[in-house]
Amino acid sequence: MSLTNIISLFGGLGAFLFGMDYMGAGLKLVAGSKMKELLEKLTRKPIFGFLVGALVTCCIQSSSATTVMAMGFINAGIMDLAQASGVIFGANVGTTITSILIALDISGIAPLCIAVGAILRLYSKRKKTNYIGQVILGFGLLFQGLHTMSGSMAPLKDSAVFQNFILNAKNPLLGFLIGAVLCAVIQSSSAAVGILQALAMQGLMPLSFAGFIVCGINVGSSTPVVISSLNAKNNAKRAAIIYLLFNAIGTVIMVPLSMATPLISAIETHVPSPAFQVSMFHILFKLITGIILVPLTNMVVTLTYRILPKQAHESAFRLEYIDKNVIGDPHVMAVQISKEVQRAASIVKANVIAACEALLTLDLSKAPLIRDNEELSDFLTEEINGYITKINTTKMTDEVSAQLVGSFQTMNELEQIGDHCIKILGQAEKCAEEKLVFSDEARDEFRIIYEQDVIFLDEAMKHYEEGKGNELSAEAAKETEAAINKLGSIAQSDHMERMRLGLCSPNQGLSYVEALNSLSRIANHITAIAETLE
Secondary structure, three states, rough: OOHHHHHHHHHHHHHHHHHHHHHHHHHHHHHHHHHHHHHHHOOOHHHHHHHHHHHHHHOOOHHHHHHHHHHHHHHHOOHHHHHHHHHHHHHHHHHOOOHHHOOOOHHHHHHHHHHHHHHHHHHHHOOHHHHHHHHHHHHHHHHHHOOOHHHHHHHHOOOOOHHHHHOOOOEEEEEEHHHHHHHHHOOOHHHHHHHHHHHHHHHHHHHHHHHHHHHHHHOOOOHHOOOOOOOOHHHHHHHHHHHHHHHHHHHHHHHHHHHOOOHHHHHHHHHOHHHHHHHHHEEEEEEEHHHHHHHHHHHHHHHHHHHHHHHHHHOOOOOOOOHHHHHHHHHHHHHHHHHHHHHHHHHHHHHHHHHHHHHHHOOOOHHHHHHHHHHHHHHHHHHHHHHHHOOOOOOOOHHHHHHHHHHHHHHHHHHOOOOOOOOHHHHHHHHHHHHHOHHHHHHHHHHHHHHHHHHHHHHHHHHHHHHHHHHOOOOHHHHHHHOOOOOHHHHHHHHHHHHHOOOOOHHHHHHHHHHHHHHHHHHHHHHHHHHHOO
């Protein structure tokens, strides 16, 4: 190859990479928010995560980008590791769409796409049309780059050295290393496979060797994901490990399959186009691996915890003040338990405020946090009460024993308050879905009542913390509860009047009354805390 051919090769590669990135960025702008919603909402089961991961990667043309996005959701607490695993598996399959497009060899329309895309990008005043122009322009540049790369490799046909190398290149380890290094350098499995396809178009890359290179490329594609995870939380690091494991396991499956079965010859027989042959092997690599691993998601997640063991500090789901393995002085243990109960109360209080504000504003951005807090509250209730039960057989004073009983019952009441927060959140989600907006009067009345609940909870927990020095008598607590319930009754009557006048719909009325009932029940549980501490 001459210097001109080498320059042409790198220029074509640059246009290919830029076009792919530019097209993916345009697709994100066109449908970015919808893709994020898909990732957040439709990943509860691994199979759904698999499908969503594949779809998103088909759009943004990068399994690495999808995986890094999933890692960000893990760090934000929106997605757990099992959910992310399904997305990562799907992302690996979705990335094969680029090889299919390349195999179709539609580079003939690349100049037209560049022209149309450039016009839309430069002269359209509508944002969406502008973004669509970016997608079309990126698409055209991608295929123009591929066409340039393919043309620059044509002289290799006349190179005796290269032809001799290809004819004798049967070592799977050599092919694997070439692919891994190639992908690690250019940071794109799609581009690396595209180079193989460009060689195949010139008749310079037999599938018997290209298959091993594809295996190396897929393992090498983990490089940007692993690099992105270096400063992330441990669960995000585990997501990167899952991405690497997917491709490593795929290699372990496909290399022996290629060598010991007629897979390669079957593809060559039934797929006439050399570029499509490379694409087909790439697709089979990803698809077979995905089909095997999706049902084994939990095992893969467990394996990542063996590779990167769980650290005690990395999760909120732990006791901060209690060492369950140590049974010490009862007074000290009572203080430790008190700290944990106060921690749980602060979490529940935050949920009361967040859930009520979600109903008033219909802003559901904190819904995942509210549910996470509820899970944490349930965890703390189980762990704290389990610890109290465990140490209850220890010899202690009546005063300490009474404190432990109070802590046990307080945790149960806090857990019940947390359940009502979830009910209020459910009404907020219903109102947001049905676009039910409360009147200013309804919002003001509701806010006054929930703020009274929050003040009441603060008073009860202050009494829990300070004991006799800051008494909230059961009688005073009942009076406060009665006052809150009276405000709730007035609010319900006012809302019924608004419905009668047609200012509010029946659906609004039902949600409003259910939420007010939850506030009333929260006040009742706070009174129970005060009674427990008498």
